[in-house]
Amino acid sequence: MRLTSALLFSAIASVSAFTAPTPHAQVSRLNTQLHVAAETKPLGKPGTAKLDTDWKDLGFEFRPTKSNLRITYKNGEWGEFEMSEDPYINVHMGATALHYGQACFEGLKAFAHEDGSVHVFRPDENAKRLQSSCERTLMPVLPHDKFIEAINEVVRDNIEYVPPYGSGGALYLRPLLFGSGARIGLQPADEYTFIIMVMPVADYYKGGLSSPVDGILITDFDRAAPRGVGNVKVAGNYAADMLPNMRSKKAGFPIGLYLDAATQSNIEEFSTSNFVGIDSENKKYVTPKSSSVLPSITNKSLMKIAEDEGLTVEARDVLLEELETFDEVMACGTAVVVTPVGSITKLGETDEDTVKYTFGESQEEVGPITRRLYDRVRAIQYGEEEDKNGWLYKIN
Ligand SMILES: Cc1ncc(COP(=O)(O)O)c(C=O)c1O
Numbered sequence: 001m002r003l004t005s006a007l008l009f010s011a012i013a014s015v016s017a018f019t020a021p022t023p024h025a026q027v028s029r030l031n032t033q034l035h036v037a038a039e040t041k042p043l044g045k046p047g048t049a050k051l052d053t054d055w056k057d058l059g060f061e062f063r064p065t066k067s068n069l070r071i072t073y074k075n076g077e078w079g080e081f082e083m084s085e086d087p088y089i090n091v092h093m094g095a096t097a098l099h100y101g102q103a104c105f106e107g108l109k110a111f112a113h114e115d116g117s118v119h120v121f122r123p124d125e126n127a128k129r130l131q132s133s134c135e136r137t138l139m140p141v142l143p144h145d146k147f148i149e150a151i152n153e154v155v156r157d158n159i160e161y162v163p164p165y166g167s168g169g170a171l172y173l174r175p176l177l178f179g180s181g182a183r184i185g186l187q188p189a190d191e192y193t194f195i196i197m198v199m200p201v202a203d204y205y206k207g208g209l210s211s212p213v214d215g216i217l218i219t220d221f222d223r224a225a226p227r228g229v230g231n232v233k234v235a236g237n238y239a240a241d242m243l244p245n246m247r248s249k250k251a252g253f254p255i256g257l258y259l260d261a262a263t264q265s266n267i268e269e270f271s272t273s274n275f276v277g278i279d280s281e282n283k284k285y286v287t288p289k290s291s292s293v294l295p296s297i298t299n300k301s302l303m304k305i306a307e308d309e310g311l312t313v314e315a316r317d318v319l320l321e322e323l324e325t326f327d328e329v330m331a332c333g334t335a336v337v338v339t340p341v342g343s344i345t346k347l348g349e350t351d352e353d354t355v356k357y358t359f360g361e362s363q364e365e366v367g368p369i370t371r372r373l374y375d376r377v378r379a380i381q382y383g384e385e386e387d388k389n390g391w392l393y394k395i396n
Pocket of ligand 1: 107269270271272273274294295296297298299332333334335
């Protein structure tokens with residue numbers, strides 16, 4: 001492991017009279033420290049890094065940046081931040097993450113505004129979700145303030161890699177926490193590593209929303225058991241989804257929808273995004289409520305905006321048969337915000353047994369409510385609409 005610099009927070013902490021303005025009261029003390037750090041190292045400008053491609057041609061893939069941030073948990077406590085330029089990590093071959101999947105991660109984005117400031121979308125929510133993933137897998141919880149402080153520091157250090165305002169891109173942040181200590185018998189590790197890697201990503205679909213995609217119902221596999229780990233963002237959930245996911249794609253369906261494992265009668269979620277159905281006539285936003293669905297921060301935000309738009313939000317059991325009542329269906333998550341879904345097919349033994357649910361008049365065009373919700377959340381993220389709910393965390 002090649003570590004290039006360690007932050008000197010203990011020295012900075014002695015300056016306590018300074019109070020930085022922050023929308024997050026609970027992180028004000030830490031922001032104070034960071035703000036003092038900011039005085040010694042001015043904040044750079046988004047969109048000024050030299051990339052191997054144009055900002056507008058980025059995809060959603062790994063790309064090197066200046067640094068990643070690391071914190072190690074040893075002897076019962078979390079250590080100090082360390083910034084590294086090395087994309088590799090040196091891990092013991094007996095690490096519990098490798099054998100027993102003691103690992104979880106998060107995904108969030110930082111956006112450049114027109115005035116050059118940079119804002120992360122709802123990091124508080126990712127901090128909370130990371131904590132619940134840690135609790136469920138017996139990993140030490142990273143304190144909330146430390147998570148926010150780490151987000152601030154890693155974005156500040158890589159600010160040149162935040163795509164410029166107007167490019168449609170964002171800096172994608174991938175926090176990762178895993179058991180790095182060795183255990184051969186099944187038990188939690190005694191050492192853990194927290195990393196945040198960052199990379200610039202483009203608008204997932206060039207120019208905004210995609211045209212609707214065709215979905216398939218996954219009937220031969222389950223994503224998560226009712227009392228399993230589907231409601232937390234642990235690595236194993238994604239390993240379990242690799243095979244069904246690749247099979248769906250091979251069959252010509254870019255997105256797969258899971259049902260509940262116990263009864264196969266309720267809709268749960270897509271592989272990496274929540275399900276939302278719109279009943280335009282009754283002005284309803286319907287989304288499954290289940291203990292085995294990952295609570296999506298995008299969905300939570302869209303629900304608020306939907307209410308604002310006069311829709312009734314229903315988070316409840318959603319029967320498979322209800323698919324025929326929806327005029328628009330979308331898959332929502334951080335990477336894409338929303339993916340419009342034009343149809344969902346339930347393959348049968350024969351063509352006669354196959355059922356295809358279609359949404360809206362045309363499966364080619366994005367529905368008006370999907371578009372409106374997408375436009376509004378994007379406008380908030382890019383600072384074009386007032387952030388009435390305090391969702392943006394300003395890098396300082
Ligand atoms: C299984 C699953 N559901 C839903 C989501 C969407 O969550 P969010 O909106 O917080 O990105 C994700 C992505 O994190 C996911 O992996």
